[in-house]
Amino acid sequence: MSMTGSSIAINQLSLTLDGNEIVSQIDLQIAAGEFVCLLGPSGCGKSTLLNAIAGFVPANGHIRVAGKAVNGPGVDRGVVFQSSEALFPWLTVRENVEYGPRLRGVSSRKRAELADHYLSLVGLSHAADKFPDALSGGMRQRAQIARVLVNEPSVVLMDEPFGALDAQTREVLQRELDRIWRATGCTIVFVTHDIWEAILLADRIVTMTAGPRATIKTIETVGLPHPRDPADPSSLALYRRLRDDIGAEVTRVLRAQGLAVGEVAA
Numbered sequence: 001m002s003m004t005g006s007s008i009a010i011n012q013l014s015l016t017l018d019g020n021e022i023v024s025q026i027d028l029q030i031a032a033g034e035f036v037c038l039l040g041p042s043g044c045g046k047s048t049l050l051n052a053i054a055g056f057v058p059a060n061g062h063i064r065v066a067g068k069a070v071n072g073p074g075v076d077r078g079v080v081f082q083s084s085e086a087l088f089p090w091l092t093v094r095e096n097v098e099y100g101p102r103l104r105g106v107s108s109r110k111r112a113e114l115a116d117h118y119l120s121l122v123g124l125s126h127a128a129d130k131f132p133d134a135l136s137g138g139m140r141q142r143a144q145i146a147r148v149l150v151n152e153p154s155v156v157l158m159d160e161p162f163g164a165l166d167a168q169t170r171e172v173l174q175r176e177l178d179r180i181w182r183a184t185g186c187t188i189v190f191v192t193h194d195i196w197e198a199i200l201l202a203d204r205i206v207t208m209t210a211g212p213r214a215t216i217k218t219i220e221t222v223g224l225p226h227p228r229d230p231a232d233p234s235s236l237a238l239y240r241r242l243r244d245d246i247g248a249e250v251t252r253v254l255r256a257q258g259l260a261v262g263e264v265a266a
C-alpha cells in the first residue's frame, strides 16, 4: 500500500465562472511528491484553481497530471474539503473510508485491509465504528483524509482542511499531515488563509493577486528544515514577506473600492 506522487503542469490557464474570468494566465509546474500551498486574498480564486485541478471546473488552457490532460474528476486526484459534512453521516467511519474502494469493486477483504491501514495512518483506528456525529471536528477531518487516501491518489487537493478547527487541534493535524505526506509520497496542493500554516507545511508557497482575473504573484521556495520553527529568523522573514505581498493585494483592492487609506495587513 503505497502511493507515488504525480507532477502537475498548469499552462496559460484561465478559469471562468458564470461568465466572469476568475483566474487568468496561470503558469505553475508542480513536481511529483511536492507540497505546494496556495495563499491569497479572500475571494481571489484559490478554491476555483484547486477545483479546476480536481476537474470540477472546466479549464481554458492546460492542466496535466502525470502528463495527462485533466478533463474531469478522476481517482488519481483526491479532494479534502474544509467542511466535515463531506462525510456520509449515515455510515460509520470505516464504512465512509471503504466507500471509494467499494465503488471501485474492491473485494471486501481487501477493502477492510485498506481501511485498517489508512485509519491507522491517520490515527483513527479506535473510532472506526463510530458515526461522524460522534466525532470531534479534528477526528472528522482525519476521517476525511483517510477516505481520500484509501483510493491511493497520486495528488491530494486540500481546500482549507483545518480552517474550521481550533488552534490546538489544527497544530496537531498540521504535524500529522506532514507525517502522512512523507509516508505516502503523494503530491499535495493545499489552500489556506493561514501564512504560518503554509510555512510549516509547504515546499513552495504560491501567492495570488486579488481578483478578478487573479494570477500568480510570487512563488517562494521555503527551503527550511522540518519540523519548522516559527521563531527561526528565516521563518519570520518569510512570514513578513508573504504578509506584505498579500497585504499589498488587499490594500490595492480596498483602495480601488475607495475603502482604505492606510496599509492593511493580511
Ligand SMILES: Nc1ncnc2c1ncn2[C@@H]1O[C@H](COP(=O)(O)OP(=O)(O)OP(=O)(O)O)[C@@H](O)[C@H]1O
Binding pocket: 017, 018, 020, 022, 040, 041, 042, 043, 044, 045, 046, 047, 048, 049, 193, 211
Ligand atoms: N459558482 C460560481 N459562480 C460564479 N462565481 C463564483 C462561483 N464560485 C465562486 N465564484 C467567485 O469566484 C471568485 C473566487 O472564488 P474562490 O472561492 O475560488 O476564491 P478563494 O480565493 O478560494 O476565496 P476564499 O479565500 O474566501 O475561500 C469569487 O469572487 C467568488 O465570488
